[in-house]
Amino acid sequence: MKVVTWNIHRGRAMAGLFRPGRIAAVIAELGADLVVLQEAQHYLRRGAPMLDAARILRDAGLRLLPIAQRPDHQGWRSNLLLARADVRVLRGPVGLQLGGWEPRGGILAELDFGHGPLRVLTAHLSLGAQTRRHQGELLLRAAEADGRPMPVLLLGDFNERREGGSALGVLARRFAMPPPLPSFPAFRPTWALDRILVDPPGLLREVAVHHTRTARHASDHLPLVARLDLSAA
Numbered sequence: 575m576k577v578v579t580w581n582i583h584r585g586r587a588m589a590g591l592f593r594p595g596r597i598a599a600v601i602a603e604l605g606a607d608l609v610v611l612q613e614a615q616h617y618l619r620r621g622a623p624m625l626d627a628a629r630i631l632r633d634a635g636l637r638l639l640p641i642a643q644r645p646d647h648q649g650w651r652s653n654l655l656l657a658r659a660d661v662r663v664l665r666g667p668v669g670l671q672l673g674g675w676e677p678r679g680g681i682l683a684e685l686d687f688g689h690g691p692l693r694v695l696t697a698h699l700s701l702g703a704q705t706r707r708h709q710g711e712l713l714l715r716a717a718e719a720d721g722r723p724m725p726v727l728l729l730g731d732f733n734e735r736r737e738g739g740s741a742l743g744v745l746a747r748r749f750a751m752p753p754p755l756p757s758f759p760a761f762r763p764t765w766a767l768d769r770i771l772v773d774p775p776g777l778l779r780e781v782a783v784h785h786t787r788t789a790r791h792a793s794d795h796l797p798l799v800a801r802l803d804l805s806a807a
Contacts, residue, residue, distance in 0.1 A: 575687055575802045578604055578784070579696070579729040579768050581612040581758075581795040584652075585624060588761055588794045594625055596792035602633040604784060604797060607658045607687060609636060610696040612731045615652040623648045635659050639683065641669045651679030653696050653730075662686040667694075670716060672709045674700035680730065682716050689804035690724075693717065697730040703740040706733065710744030717748060717773070725777055725807040729770040731795070742769075750775035757783050757796040768798040776806040 585594040601609055616622050625648065627638045636656040641649060648654060650669030657663075667683035680697035695716055699706045717726045728749060734742050737754060745751075750773075754766030763783065772778045784797040 575608070575804055576604070576606045576799065577608040577727065577729065577770065577802060578606045578797050578799050579610050579612075579731070579770060580797040581698070581731040581768065581793065582614055583793040583795065584613050584615065586793070587791050588759060590791075593792070596788065598626055598629050598633065600784075600786075600789045600792050600797065601630055601636065601656070603786065603788060604634070604799065606636070606799070608694070609656040610681070610729055611649070611654040611656070612698040613652050614649055614654040621647055625654070630656065631659065639663065639667050641667050641681065643669050650681055651677065651698075653679055653681050653698055655681050655683060655694070655696060657685060658687065664691055670697070670712070672697065672699070672712055674702070674705045674709065676700055678709065680713065680716075682719065684724070687804060690807065692804065692807075693719065693724050693726045695726065695728040697728070697732070699730070699732045699734075699741055701733055706741040707744055710741035714744065714748060725804070726773045727770075727777070727802070728772070731767055732769045733767055734769070735765050735767070745771060749773050750778070752778060752781050755781060755783050755798065757798050759794050760790045760796050763796060768795060770798055770800040772802065774807065777802045777804065779803050
């Protein structure tokens with residue numbers, strides 16, 4: 575199973591005009607089963623859809639999963655969840671309030687891709703280290719939702735530049751930490767701000783950065799891609 579996290583910078587490259595069609599093109603070339611996006615919302619028209627969901631379904635076979643609290647919006651606090659068209663939705667998706675000055679948020683869903691329940695958590699964490707530490711605690715609680723044991727996938731833009739710092743130090747209590755892969759800035763990746771974590775660790779088979787010309791000209795981040803073996807759960 576192929577999963578992706580990508581901060582799409584509100585449809586703009588490092589320097590350029592609003593081009594959401596480029597985002598849809600990269601999603602199609604990824605060929606993923608699950609894609610989570612951050613900063614997928616207009617700056618001023620927050621209720622207006624930013625991406626062409628019909629095009630993404632047609633070209634990538636992924637459907638946008640609406641958030642229970644805001645079914646009339648694309649996503650939750652700029653976070654979007656796209657999944658393979660045949661996925662079974664067991665719970666949610668629901669928006670997570672993570673606080674912070676920005677403010678930030680995430681998504682919780684329980685999905686079945688044919689190997690049983692998988693708890694999916696997405697997040698876009700804050701810039702301040704102390705706030706990120708608190709957000710890490712909130713994500714740990716969400717990972718233990720209702721005390722029902724199941725494999726957990728946590729992915730998103732963590733805004734962490736230091737290994738073991740703030741949110742990563744908190745999340746290491748439950749999740750194994752794969753080697754950091756720089757995905758920002760897109761034109762010369764230096765910082766590993768984007769992360770894909772799993773529990774149990776045997777789910778994770780491979781992590782890579784999707785470094786193509788199309789992706790470099792679509793956002794200021796590059797997509798981070800992982801392959802999972804759900805049978806290992």
